[in-house]
Amino acid sequence: MSHIKVELKKEDVAKIKEICKAFNNNPGELINVLHKAQSYFGYLPAEIQEVVAQELNIPVAKVYGVVTFYSFFTMIPKGQHPISICTGTACYVRGAEKVLDEFKRILSVSVGETTPDGKFSLSCLRCVGACGLAPVVMVGEKVYGRVSPDGVKDILKEYE
């Protein structure tokens, strides 16, 4: 897995330690600690995992094992404009995959990745409850319905 080198600030380290402490530095709480850390930092780069490992007194390999096992965790920061494509049944049937492929092609990233300029990240979602609008794409909080592969360009243009 490729990763981005980040330098943790003093207060970031303190924050991670505080999260671990809230769970009594209990290794059994690893998943909860990581949840909290991710909801605070947005993602879990290697540097954060190392601090967590140290605080809970467990091998970093174990922390990394958990981070890579649960798809909820990510080691890559979200883009400025996170793009989510619904691949729920209705959207899928109505061509979500082609839309996804078009995003991948234009941005040259795969699902779970962020463009090098940090602008866009790509992820998939299960049914967002707007099946009537399938296929559905979200950029940040904004919802786009009945998106066709041809429409992808236009959506991206809005954020240039």
Next chain:
Amino acid sequence: METVKLTIDNRQVEVPKGTTVYKAAKTLGIDIPVLCYMDLGDMNIENKPGGCRICVVEVEGRRNLAPSCSTTCAEGMVVKTHTMRVINARRTIMELILSDHPKDCLTCAKSGKCELQDMAVKLGVRNIPGQEYAEMSTYKTDFSPSIIREMDKCIMCRRCETMCNTVQTVGALNAVNRGFMAVVAPAFEQDLEKSPCTYCGQCVAVCPTGALTEVDSTPKVIRALADPTKTVIVQTAPAIRAALGEEFGMAPGTLVTGKMAAALRQIGFDYVFDTDFAADLTIMEEGTELLDRLTRHLNGDKNVKLPILTSCCPGWVNFFEHNFNDMLDVPSSAKSPQQMFGAIAKTYFADKMSVKREDLVVVSVMPCLAKKYEAQRDEFKVNGNPDVDFSISTRELAHLIKEFNINFADLADEDFDRPLGESTGAAVIFGATGGVIEAAVRTAYEVHTGKKLPKMDFTELRGMEGIRSATIDFDGLPINIGVAHGLGNARKLLEDVRSGKANYHAIEVMACPGGCIGGGGQPLHHGDSSILKARAAAIYREDAEKPIRKSHENPYIHKLYEEFLGKPMSEKAHHLLHTHYFDKGNKDIYI
């Protein structure tokens, strides 16, 4: 003890509550096939992730087949281990595993000793349906100085993880990713070289497949042997002679010292020497250092650190450089026997023979994979030329013997060459846990008290208990000795020392369970502790039969000090036979 009664294959059996179906069947002599499961017997550690499902059996009244390795027996259970349904299920499971496994058996380093291959044979797998269109997962291969990780061949049994985490408490390996991309890897899927791995090789020793193997140095050895400008000498570690025979079908515990020397001579080594000689030398240096520290301590010197820790095991050295970097001045500064041998060979012996350093090739045969790494450490090189050129494992030596068409079983016993082949019983027992410290005690006692030892065997220091301690009476002075084998036990003992809870004068640590006889380069023992015990017994047998059993009585060691080194811990001895340790950081150095 509470028990339960059940029926397996129409036979009644009564077992203690909590026993697994797999173990209950075993008491009836029924061998249910297992793949991911591993039982470390005496250590009371089992690896049973229940992942592979090869061990499934039919349990009456249950809809699904049950994995016997992780299903506990219940009162009145009726189990069938070889119904058609079970047999078909096992074969299908195997076919599925193989559908994502490279078909490399012809060239795989594990071929012939691979548990996956054996299982495919046992289950009668003849083709792998659907393999034409099945996608194969691929993963990078990782080369380190000692170990090769070929994760395409990993079947996710996670035995290596159990060894590295539970037994060794190193924590270099963990299962990562999920589904197709799942493998066992260091953090951030970095190479092993960047992890806190100690190269103890215990993961390699238990890997059922070719996913984890040692770096094979035999081609380099063969090339050196064929080069007429080189003088090629070999040293063999104490533990080899008690295990090599197993590679040729002999019973565990068969001593093959004489055959091994004969085979090495036939292979074409110019001199067949013994690491045991260097083990005697280690005792002279380490023992003197112990007495020196002890005397200063007794005289009230506050600067002296006790306990002294043995330093012959490079896996252990790597471990404390990572995990006890605040205690780097505690271990003895004596080099390991392998490196002492190399240093003496490339100075004293090379001079004697008038061979240039560059033209002398030192090969070591070790039970150990960490020794491969150790031989490559910069501090053991002179102008880039290593004291030990190539370190091969017991398994690699067995290969070499086979490749050279030598009929090992029929060889007549031969002796080691002089001067670096002469050794005492004290050196032989270096191979088993407790042996190094027993050897040190034999010498230190006599040097310190000036009296003859009342008895030679210190049985209180022997055995397979993970942590042992004993107090030895040095003629009125009680000396507290600790012994630990397996890095998890070493960690426990060292933490007690660090916190001041334990009070020892000297501690021996070996990274591998059982000591070097259970090393990562030895014939695979699959965690069977009876094999380790047989090897240890063989080592102590050889010791008992030696005419000289104390290192300081080895005449060639005397000669070496007389002609070359002066006395133990002399300046020359310091320069050639001692080393220092590095702080490798107590966390992983990935980024």
